Amino acid sequence: MPELPEVETVANGVHARIHGQTIRSVWTSNKPQTFKSPPDEIIEALTGSRIERVHRVGKTIVVDLSRKDLSRKKKPAQFLVHLGMTGRLVICEPAAEIAKHTHLIAKLASGRELRFIDPRMFGKLSVHLHPGGFDPGGVEPLEVSEERFVALFRGRKTPIKSALLNQKLLRGVGNIYADESLFRAGIRPGRRAAAITREQLGKLHRAVQEVLREAIALGGSSINDYVDADGEEGFFQLQHRVYGREGEPCLLCETAIRRVVLAGRSSHYCANCQK
């Protein structure tokens, strides 16, 4: 479900509520698809650790942990949460009803609980124990310079839409924001990356950053069941210009928005405004 702006919203919300707290105990479901690290390893790393910081790397939520009791000599670890399509990370009172498809509950020193819920089980939980910190590859779209951004696509024969979704190039852009960025840049999703001019790529760089920044400011896009750590919906879906608007008039020229399938994903564009 979530792309960079939604993951950032959730990570910031969770950080504000639970950073500095110690995890007293952890329960996990026994659904193997959800756990990229063995559940025992996750329980071991989390229990007794303090939550130093919750932040975002690409589409992954990273929870930096440290041991409160250094006597146990355990290495600091990072707890990684990937929300997949339908994953949710919520903070609630222990009395709150346990939702169907709950896969992890961490009891905190404050008495509240951090819970991970994921019906489709495309989300993944793991621990990262190596020094240097979690690095999935790719560059952060909000930090990358125009020059490096342009270089990412040089010589690539794949459609620009597929390249934008490739997390080893840019990390964090997903289907909605790829379509919205391409619309703002005036580039059709099916154009070969290598065939796009340097000037247009510069425009795309600005469009990607603009779209992501606007979406973060509005708390992300709520489609179906996405909500942030407070249960609040985002509002960026009201700003979508092409995503989910097949057959509706382009907001600039009134041409009907088209939908095609690229890299197995729905891709929306205006045939008149995007070349």
Added chain:
DNA sequence: AGGTTGACCTGGACGC
């Protein structure tokens, strides 16, 4: 090697 496709899952919306 780079690029594309299906599989992984559940559930909601829609048509009959």
Added chain:
DNA sequence: TGCGTCCAGGTCAACC
């Protein structure tokens, strides 16, 4: 009310 079909914001293995 129910059943079948299609669709979904992500990723990865397997294939060309």
